[in-house]
Amino acid sequence: MIKGANVALAALSEDTDAVVVGLSWSSADGDGDADVSVLLLDDNGKVRSDNDFYFYNHPAAADGSIQLLGKIPTANGSEDRISLDLAAVPPDVARVVVAASRYEGARFGQLDDIRLTLADRGGDVLLGFAIDDASVETAFVFGELYRRGEEWKFRAVGQGYESGLAGLATDFGIDIAEDTEDTADTDDTAATEDTAAATTTATAPGGTAREPAAEAPAPAPEPADRPASATGAPSTSSARPAPEAAPASADRPARPRATRTVKKKVTLPKVAKKSLAENDAWRTARLFPVPTLRSDKERELRATSVLLSVMAQVPEFGRRLTAAFGAPAGRMQTFTEVSLPHGDTPRRPDGVIRVERAGKLWTALVETKTNGNPLKAEQVQDYMDIAARRGYEAVITLSNEVALDGVPLVEVKVDGRRKHKVTLWHLSWAEVAHQAQMLIRHEGVGNAAHAWLLQELLHYLQHENSGCHGFQNMGPAWVPVRNGIEAETLSQGDPRAVRVVESWEQLVRQVCLRLGGELGQKALPVQRTKRGADPTARRAELADRLCTDGRLTAELRIDGTPGVFTITADLRTAKLRTSVDVPTPEGGYPLASAKRLVRSLAEAPADLHVETLVDEGNGPRGTLERLRPEPGDLLPRDGAPIAGFRLSLFKGMGGTRGATESGFIRSVDDAVDRFYGSVVAHLTSFDRRTPRRAASAEPAESGADA
Secondary structure, rough: OOOOOEEEHHHHOOOOOOOEEEEEEEEEOOOOOEEEEEEEEOOOOOOOOHHHEEOOOOOOOOOOEEEEEEEEEEEEEEEEEEEEHHHHOOOOOOEEEEEEOOOOOOHHHHHHHEEEEEEEEOEEEEEEEEOOOOOOEEEEEEEEEEEEEEEEEEEEEEEEEOHHHHHHHOOOOEEEEEOOOHHHHHHHHHHHOOOOOOOOEEOOOOEEEEHHHHOOOHHHHHHHOOOOOOOOOOOOOOOOOOOOOOOOOOOOOOOOEEOOOOOOOOOOOOOOOOOOHHHHHHHHOOOOOOOOOOOHHHHHHHHHHHHHHHHHHHHHHHHHHHHHHHHOOOOEEEEEEOOOOOOOOOEOOOOOEEEEEEEHHHHHHEEEEOOOOOOHHHHHHHHHHHHHHHHOOOOEEEEOOOOOOOOOOOOOOOOOOOOOEEEEEEEHHHHHHHHHHHHHHHHHHOHHHHHHHHHHHHHHHHHOOOOOOOOOOOOOHHHHHHHHHHHHOOOOOOOHHHHHHHHHHHHHHHHHHHHHHHOOOOOOOOOOOOOOOOOOHHHHHHHHHHHHHOOOEEEEEEEEOOOEEEEEOOOOOEEEEEEEEOOOOOOOHHHHHHHHHHOOOOOOOOOOOEEEEEEEOOOOOEHHHHHOOHHHHHOOOOOEEEEEEEEEEEEEEEOOOOOOEEEHHHHHHHHHHHHHOOOHHHHHHHHHHOOHHHHHHHHHHHHHHH
16 A cells, blocks of 8 residues: 555455554664554544553553554564454544554664554455655554444554654643653552562573462552553452542542553562471462373363463453454353364364354364474364364464464465365464463453462463473484584585574574563564565575584564674584673763673673674673773773674583473573573663763773773
């Protein structure tokens, strides 16, 4: 579509009661990102209340009409998706505006391939709209869906704002609080301290578990900067009451709190409550016991039943997992071991999900695998045929494998002569755990019982005997490829190298899911390719590079970190390298920057490697142990300007292909956790210091050195 054009959704598809809008962009350095938002407007072009504004602090509507689904990796970067159940949008809403904004002074002109797509319930893309004239704008209205009589239409807008998310929101009638980021941090910290007793177990990368005694049901803390009704709970809920404020005058009622566009900060409890157990051998009673599981069949049955029952009982969780598959927001029921006729022999899918809304049913068959067992193409094909004959909408496969673009987990044939279309979707156990973590540890759910159920589910999934740990095997090609690299006998074009690259990509995506769930931040792999590039050709190129230099490399972008997080597995030296490039603050003096960096790394390991980045050649480098007493050794002797610093840790690489203590996958997880927890997490003080403060501090430091 071109800017200003419009089209009726009914002219594009027969099933547009629910649609998924995708916003995507890319950047040359892999570090560009933006946040999506949705506004519901009345006939006057204004929101009915501040609760009609959906963004990172308020991601979902109570009625399920709007849900921000978050980002998913794509072949060229990532795509931010929004689920819109148009049948559930209140009748007094005339327009649904889809927008995005950048932060920390970044502008849309720094991004490439800015694009919106709109897909129907089955995942078929109906339209696309590209913004190719972005420059200094920090926010954009991409498009809007609006009513014309009984139908919905879409208009490509492409209107930019230089005033960011706050300016865009104010233009549509949102009352924005005039809070600085420091004030927001203070308020959020206070709010989370008040609710620390109600926070569920959380483990930070590289840290220790924090768990309340007896695992009593407790609601997740409500972020201070989320609008009051973000979770959709009524005012009579069991949430902790706010401290009493001074009574408002009868002539001047208390003004409701304005919406904050500052990102929420989550403070987890720092001290674990003392357990009532007599000794460490006592184990907390669990709703879903795991140690009794002995066979793969038992694991599949138990895992399917546990997951589907929690999905039905916790609406926030069930909607989050099914909205991306085109399911409407409605009453959900789940079933296991259902027998369905299929020729002479009935078939028994592992589960069935049914969602009812406005008298209509949405049905999906579920096929589950645990413990690394592969999906069977013939099973999935049977379920696709059954779903098509019975008028079901989807088949969902669930396993430890992570889906990749261009690499189907199972090959199925779709009969194009059938009018009814069935879509095949895949969900990994790692994604299930990620969504549970995000809800109970960072975003909050509706009540205490729901938080407790999700905590029990998460404990089950993470238990070593559940078989639901996610991707845990590098595949049969891993050992031959590794041996071939060590012996220098692996040639370019070897298909086994491509399979290793695919396994590496699955592992990296799982690392992002786990890290993002623990931190409550977006963590995504960076893809430095042009949009529209063939993912198969990209993986073949990476495989040839692996054969040549013997290294697997991945880059991660994690919100709140100063640079791109890099992981390199050198198969020739059997070493893992984790690193991050930290830019120096603009306007700061080199010596002051070096000293501040060393001070911010007070808790980092002594064997951390620090390298000074210069425009040409190699800068000074050394271990932190040597640089702590002499930060000035980081300065180039020729006075060359410093672009930043590269921080690196090295670790031995596991030898086996599995997830055992010596396994490669376990060693990657451990390396990422250690580097983030001991190094990256402490860089915020160095990254956030303003150039003006740095400049004013430099003369005193220089004088002291002189």
